Every structure is written in C-alpha cells, then in structure tokens.
Amino acid sequence: MFLADVLGTVVSTVRHPALRGERLLLLGVVAPDGTPTGALRVALDRAGAGVGERVLVVDEGNSGRQLFGAEDAPVKTVIAGVVDTVALAERVVYRATAACD
Amino acid sequence: MFLADVLGTVVSTVRHPALRGERLLLLGVVAPDGTPTGALRVALDRAGAGVGERVLVVDEGNSGRQLFGAEDAPVKTVIAGVVDTVALAERVVYRATAACD
Amino acid sequence: MFLADVLGTVVSTVRHPALRGERLLLLGVVAPDGTPTGALRVALDRAGAGVGERVLVVDEGNSGRQLFGAEDAPVKTVIAGVVDTVALAERVVYRATAACD
Amino acid sequence: MFLADVLGTVVSTVRHPALRGERLLLLGVVAPDGTPTGALRVALDRAGAGVGERVLVVDEGNSGRQLFGAEDAPVKTVIAGVVDTVALAERVVYRATAACD
Amino acid sequence: MFLADVLGTVVSTVRHPALRGERLLLLGVVAPDGTPTGALRVALDRAGAGVGERVLVVDEGNSGRQLFGAEDAPVKTVIAGVVDTVALAERVVYRATAACD
Numbered sequence: 001m002f003l004a005d006v007l008g009t010v011v012s013t014v015r016h017p018a019l020r021g022e023r024l025l026l027l028g029v030v031a032p033d034g035t036p037t038g039a040l041r042v043a044l045d046r047a048g049a050g051v052g053e054r055v056l057v058v059d060e061g062n063s064g065r066q067l068f069g070a071e072d073a074p075v076k077t078v079i080a081g082v083v084d085t086v087a088l089a090e091r092v093v094y095r096a097t098a099a100c101d
Numbered sequence: 102m103f104l105a106d107v108l109g110t111v112v113s114t115v116r117h118p119a120l121r122g123e124r125l126l127l128l129g130v131v132a133p134d135g136t137p138t139g140a141l142r143v144a145l146d147r148a149g150a151g152v153g154e155r156v157l158v159v160d161e162g163n164s165g166r167q168l169f170g171a172e173d174a175p176v177k178t179v180i181a182g183v184v185d186t187v188a189l190a191e192r193v194v195y196r197a198t199a200a201c202d
Numbered sequence: 203m204f205l206a207d208v209l210g211t212v213v214s215t216v217r218h219p220a221l222r223g224e225r226l227l228l229l230g231v232v233a234p235d236g237t238p239t240g241a242l243r244v245a246l247d248r249a250g251a252g253v254g255e256r257v258l259v260v261d262e263g264n265s266g267r268q269l270f271g272a273e274d275a276p277v278k279t280v281i282a283g284v285v286d287t288v289a290l291a292e293r294v295v296y297r298a299t300a301a302c303d
Numbered sequence: 304m305f306l307a308d309v310l311g312t313v314v315s316t317v318r319h320p321a322l323r324g325e326r327l328l329l330l331g332v333v334a335p336d337g338t339p340t341g342a343l344r345v346a347l348d349r350a351g352a353g354v355g356e357r358v359l360v361v362d363e364g365n366s367g368r369q370l371f372g373a374e375d376a377p378v379k380t381v382i383a384g385v386v387d388t389v390a391l392a393e394r395v396v397y398r399a400t401a402a403c404d
Numbered sequence: 405m406f407l408a409d410v411l412g413t414v415v416s417t418v419r420h421p422a423l424r425g426e427r428l429l430l431l432g433v434v435a436p437d438g439t440p441t442g443a444l445r446v447a448l449d450r451a452g453a454g455v456g457e458r459v460l461v462v463d464e465g466n467s468g469r470q471l472f473g474a475e476d477a478p479v480k481t482v483i484a485g486v487v488d489t490v491a492l493a494e495r496v497v498y499r500a501t502a503a504c505d
Contacts, residue, residue: 001226001244001279003212007133008189010104012157012182015148016168024102024157026187028133032209032230032242040133042102042157047217051190056214056226056244060263061161063276067218074164074181077102080276081214086228088210089253108335109391111306113359113384116350117370125304125359127389129335141335143304143359152392162363175366175383178304203428203446203481205414234411234432234444249419258416258428258446262465265478269420282478283416288430290412291455310436311492313407315460315485318451319471327405327460329490331436343436345405345460354493364464377467377484380405 003083004029006053010042018073025049025079027057034086034094043077044068054094056081104184105130107154111143119174126150126180128158135187135195144178145169155195157182205285206231208255212244220275227251227281229259236288236296245279246270256296258283306386307332309356313345321376328352328382330360337389337397346380347371357397359384407487408433410457414446422477429453429483431461438490438498447481448472458498460485 004027012024022044029039034054041057046067049055057079058064064078065071086094105128113125123145130140135155142158147168150156158180159165165179166172187195206229214226224246231241236256243259248269251257259281260266266280267273288296307330315327325347332342337357344360349370352358360382361367367381368374389397408431416428426448433443438458445461450471453459461483462468468482469475490498 002242003228003244008187008192008194010157010187011185013148013185014157014182016181018167026104026133026189030242031240032228032238036133037240038132038138040103040131042104047215056212056216058276058278060278061163062263063278066220066274066276072167074159074167074179076159076161076164078276080218081216084213084215086210086212088228091210093210109389109394109396111359111389112387114350114387115359115384117383119369127306127335127391137335139334139340141305141333143306162365173369175361175369175381177361177363177366204444205430205446232444233442234430234440239442249417258414258418260478260480262480264465265480268422268476268478280478282420283418286415286417288412288414290430293412295412311490311495311497313460313490314488316451316488317460317485319484321470329407329436329492339436341435341441343406343434345407364466375470377462377470377482379462379464379467 001056001058001080002029004041004055004057006049006051006055008051016074018070027055041077043079044075045079047079047081049079049082053096054083055079056083102157102159102181103130105142105156105158107150107152107156109152117175119171128156142178144180145176146180148180148182150180150183154197155184156180157184203258203260203282204231206243206257206259208251208253208257210253218276220272229257243279245281246277247281249281249283251281251284255298256285257281258285304359304361304383305332307344307358307360309352309354309358311354319377321373330358344380346382347378348382350382350384352382352385356399357386358382359386405460405462405484406433407490408445408459408461410453410455410459412455420478422474445481447483448479449483451483451485453483453486457500458487459483460487
C-alpha cells in the first residue's frame with residue numbers, strides 16, 4: 001500500500017460489465033514527506049474519496065478485487081481509505097481538513 | 102491503472118495462438134500533468150485506440166486477461182479505455198480531439 | 203523482500219472486515235547503504251515493529267496474505283521482521299538499538 | 304509488455320528441472336525512442352532472439368509460464384517476439400536488420 | 405529475472421514456519437554494465453551464494469515459491485543461480501572468481 005493525493009478525475013469508457021458506472025480518480029503518488037514523486041495512478045474508489053484528499057491505495061490485483069467486491073473484475077488499483085492523519089515519529093505532518101473540524 | 106499516450110505501433114510475431122492477429126501499440130507513460138515519464142509499454146488494445154490518443158492502461162496479468170477475454174493468454178498490458186477528459190481539480194487539462202467535435 | 207525504516211503511522215479507515223483494528227505503519231524504503239530512496243510504503247505489521255526501527259518488508263499479495271494469516275484479505279505489504287543487524291561483507295552497518303543492550 | 308535490446312548472455316546454473324538447458328539472455332530495457340533506461344532483465348527466450356535484436360518482453364509470472372509452456376516453472380521474464388519494426392506515429396524508428404534484406 | 409551483487413547479510417527473525425533457519429542475503433541490483441542501480445533486495449538463497457558473488461534473482465511470488473520448494477510460503481525474492489559469466493555481445497564483462505580457477 002502507498003499514499004497518494006487525489007488530483008482529479010478521468011473520464012474514459014471501460015467496456016467491461018464489472019466497471020460500468022465506476023468513477024475513475026487521478027492520483028499523484030507521494031513520498032514519505034508528502035511531496036509528489038511524479039508517478040500517476042488511476043484508481044477505483046471504495047472509500048468515498050474526493051479531490052484534494054490524501055488516500056491509502058492498494059495496487060495489487062487480488063487485493064483490489066477483494067476491496068472492489070468482484071472476483072473476476074479487471075481491477076488492480078483501489079482507494080482503500082481516506083487518510084485522517086500521517087505522523088512522522090510523534091509529529092503529525094498531514095491532517096485531513098475534515099478531521100480538523 | 103495509469104495513463105499513457107499511444108505513440109505508435111510495434112510489429113513483432115508472438116507465437117502464441119491467443120495473440121494471433123493482435124495489434125501491438127507502443128505507449129509512453131505520462132505523469133499527472135501529462136508529461137512523459139520516459140517509461141514505455143507495449144499493449145494489446147481492447148478500446149479501439151489510435152496513435153495520438155491518451156489511454157487508460159491496466160498492467161496486471163489477471164486484469165489484462167479479463168479485459169482480453171482469454172483466461173490463459175500471455176497478456177499483461179491492455180488498453181482498457183480511450184480517455185475523453187482528464188481534470189485536475191475542476192480544470193480540464195486534457196480533452197480528446199474527438200470529444201471536442 | 204526489501205528493507206525500510208519505520209517513519210511513522212497512518213490513520214485511515216479501511217472498510218474491509220479483515221483489516222479492522224489493524225495498525226498502519228509508514229515506511230521509507232532504503233538503499234543498500236541505508237539511505238532513503240524516497241519511496242514510501244504503508245504496511246501492516248506482523249513483527250511488532252515500532253517507529254525508528256529498520257524492518258524487512260514483503261510486498262507481494264500471496265506472501266503478504268500468508269504472513270497476515272488470512273487468505274482473502276486485501277493485503278500486499280507486510281512487515282515480516284524487525285532487523286537486528288545488516289552487514290555489508292563482514293562490516294556491520296546497522297544494528298538495532300535493542301540489539302546493543 | 305515492453306521493449307528491450309538483447310545485449311548479451313548470462314551463464315548461470317539454475318537448479319530447477321524446468322529450466323535445464325535454457326539459454327539466458329541479458330536485456331537492456333529501452334524508452335519509447337529506443338534509448339536505454341538503464342534497467343536490466345535476464346530472460347528466457349521463446350522467439351529465437353539473438354544479440355543486437357530488439358525484442359518484445361513479457362515480465363509477469365503467469366504470462367511467462369504460458370509462453371514458456373510449463374505451468375509450474377519459476378519463469379517470469381520471457382522474450383515473446385523479435386521486433387520487426389517500431390513506428391512512432393507513421394515514422395519507422397526501428398527496423399530489424401534482417402527485415403531490411 | 406535480473407542480476408544483483410551479494411553485498412552482505414541481514415539478520416531478522418521472520419515468524420513464519422516456512423522461513424525458520426533461512427539465511428537472508430542483502431542484494432544490490434545492477435545495470436547491464438554491472439554498475440549498481442541503488443535498488444536493494446533481501447533474498448532467500450537456493451544457489452549457495454556468498455558475499456561478493458553476482459547472482460541471478462527471481463522476484464515473483466509463484467516463481468520464488470517454486471524455487472524455494474514450498475507452495476504456501478511468504479517467499480518472493482529468491483537467488484536462483486550464481487552467475488559464472490556475463491557477456492555483452494561477444495565480450496565477457498563479468499567472470500566469477502571461482503570460474504577463473
């Protein structure tokens with residue numbers, strides 16, 4: 001698993017029944033200090049994630065299909081959770097906006 | 102899944118019955134802002150993609166075989182969809198030419 | 203398998219029963235000489251690892267699920283062991299603090 | 304799948320019956336324009352490839368085993384085809400020497 | 405498969421019965437010309453490899469388990485062979501010390 005920021009959305013028709021109506025989110029992978037690595041992923045969402053949020057991503061076929069809930073879907077990259085906080089040692093370096101309220 | 106641009110075509114005979122007659126497309130992987138990362142993939146096409154289009158790529162064996170429709174084919178990288186638009190936050194940063202018509 | 207340093211923790215709800223109550227550790231991947239490569243992983247822990255420790259990481263679905271002990275969990279990255287020592291040739295270049303006591 | 308140049312050969316005994324007598328080819332992975340990326344692979348050959356040729360490589364366990372023709376062999380990286388031509392858009396940027404004759 | 409140099413050893417307890425008593429070797433991945441890429445792997449050994457030797461590495465779950473000889477072990481990275489020679493075209497660029505005797 002790794003962390004990424006939801007940067008935006010991708011619109012593309014995938015002609016496989018398992019993916020009909022699924023929203024595709026554009027992710028920018030981040031380094032431990034939160035800076036972007038330059039790597040991109042397009043993920044399916046199972047955590048209700050939105051643009052601007054930091055998310056926990058699983059990028060392996062069988063794990064993705066488990067989270068997605070369909071054994072034979074062409075699914076690899078899935079957002080497993082929206083991140084509330086990231087702490088380096090004891091210091092919180094990322095806190096979700098919603099989590100501050 | 103990730104995004105890539107269809108840069109061209111590769112001609113190479115693959116002596117496996119499942120791949121007979123399949124077209125091989127040369128892909129350049131892109132970063133979130135659309136700049137090339139320098140990574141290359143050769144993909145089978147299940148979306149009717151052409152040179153110059155931005156595409157959505159699945160690069161995992163079981164997913165690739167699902168999209169390809171053959172359980173025991175030597176298939177990993179498959180174009181799952183042609184991208185219509187990519188938006189960073191609310192701003193559209195990529196729009197397919199055909200989608201403008 | 204590879205080596206990484208436990209840098210901190212991630213708090214994120216993963217809505218999959220197999221992962222309920224699991225602690226998520228933030229890892230920074232290291233090079234052979236111990237310098238960070240800049241790559242990040244978020245791992246489940248099966249070795250009792252803590253912040254500041256160097257750990258041995260398995261990052262493959264089936265191996266992760268074996269260590270985790272659940273066949274159908276969405277698990278890929280698992281801390282398999284806390285590192286006691288790393289030696290380059292005969293020279294010890296890393297020794298766990300606890301191991302010095 | 305990706306493209307690579309056959310740079311040479313590796314001699315190493317692999318003590319697994321499925322690989323007895325197999326030739327190991329040293330590959331240098333290339334970018335879309337044919338420049339080396341610096342990455343190396345060692346592959347089994349199922350396409351009759353030789354040093355100096357550009358090849359199409361499959362680097363996934365189940366696909367490799369399909370091409371190799373042995374279900375339980377320790378096989379991941381297999382040369383699936385020798386490349387005849389690579390075209391960026393309409394322009395041929397690589398043509399096999401043999402293909403020119 | 406790829407090539408790596410055995411740089412040293414890692415001592416870490418992995419609490420999984422399949423790995424009890426296994427030696428963990430620290431590997432530095434190399435480029436085609438033998439220079440280190442900076443990437444590290446920790447591998448199980450099935451080839452009797454020692455520090456200073458160049459080795460052939462398989463880094464895929466099912467292949468690793470085949471070489472290791474245990475179907476359900478948490479095994480991904482396995483040294484499949486000690487390299488005798490590496491030749492770029494006709495020129496030998498690496499020869500094992502033992503192979504010179």
